Amino acid sequence: MAVAELGVVVLDCPDPRALAGFYAEVLGGSVEGEGDWVDLRLPGGQMLAFQAAPGFVPPKWPAPDHSQQFHLDLNVGDLDAAEKSVLELGAKPLDVEDRSRGFRVYADPAGHPFCLCAA
Template identity: 65%
Template sequence: MSIGKVGAVVLDCPEPVALARFYAELVGGTVEDDGEGWVNLKGAEGAELAFQAAPGFVPPSWPSAEKSQQFHVDVMVEDLDAAEAEVLALGARVLDAEDRKRSFRVYADPAGHPFCLCAC
């Protein structure tokens, strides 16, 4: 028995619509903007993502004890190399992808949130 269930994973960011579009390209779904600083990503497989405007947002650092990542999103992909090229073209940046033999690679989305591409 549980008290509740996960409704959405919410990311604070300076530009909710732009970040929602990034994740829509990454995992699918439709961007729904309420016009007041809250944006949902609907229809993507897995946990729902939402984005809220955060004035003065400071992105986390990875890895860093002082400005910890706080959370990250794992995105399962068939081909790490192909997925990497696509997320970089969308505006992601590499945080840790040097070990090409690992089953995951770490990136930052355009707002600076860490996420991993993980081999299925």
Template identity: 75%
Template sequence: MPVAKVGAVVLDCADPRALAGFYAALVGGTIKEEDGWVDLQVPGGPVLAFQEAPGHVPPRWPAPDRSQQFHLDLTVEDLDAAEKEALALGAEPLETEDRSRSFRVYADPAGHPFCLCAC
């Protein structure tokens, strides 16, 4: 039996509202805000939470001196269509050249790496 269960995946960032909006547009869900803490309640998934981190320095991928710290794997039906939408929302491509792979790596607007993965 596990000791604990996942309550939320928390991302530090400079602008919690903006980053929650990015992920809400990317994966759906409802944004709830209370006392500067922003949650994204994702249907059928874990809560993504966003907290303000003054002086936040984004991770760099790949870089041992500014490691990614964590990343999200987001499952999609169509990699090309999902990539187009993610880029339109403000994602930055990090490793997308090898189109034969089942995943592509991006950064969200605050610099956190995430992968779009084919189902």
């Protein structure tokens, strides 16, 4: 029997509304809230939240002395089309050199690593 149920994944960032907007464009859903806490309600009922973090320092990838701490794996049907879209939305490539793998690594506009994964 589980002790708890996952409520929401929360990403620290300098601008919660802007980062929620980025992920809304990538994943769909609706952005709710203003200020220091903003929610993104995703299709299917999942939710991501974004919290203002004064002095936010983005993780570095890959860097064993500056752990990424966590990352999101986002499943896509077409890696090339998804890559084009996330780059247009402001993502930055971190590791996309090896095109033979089934995933590519990016940073969102606040610097959090995420992967586009072939579904």
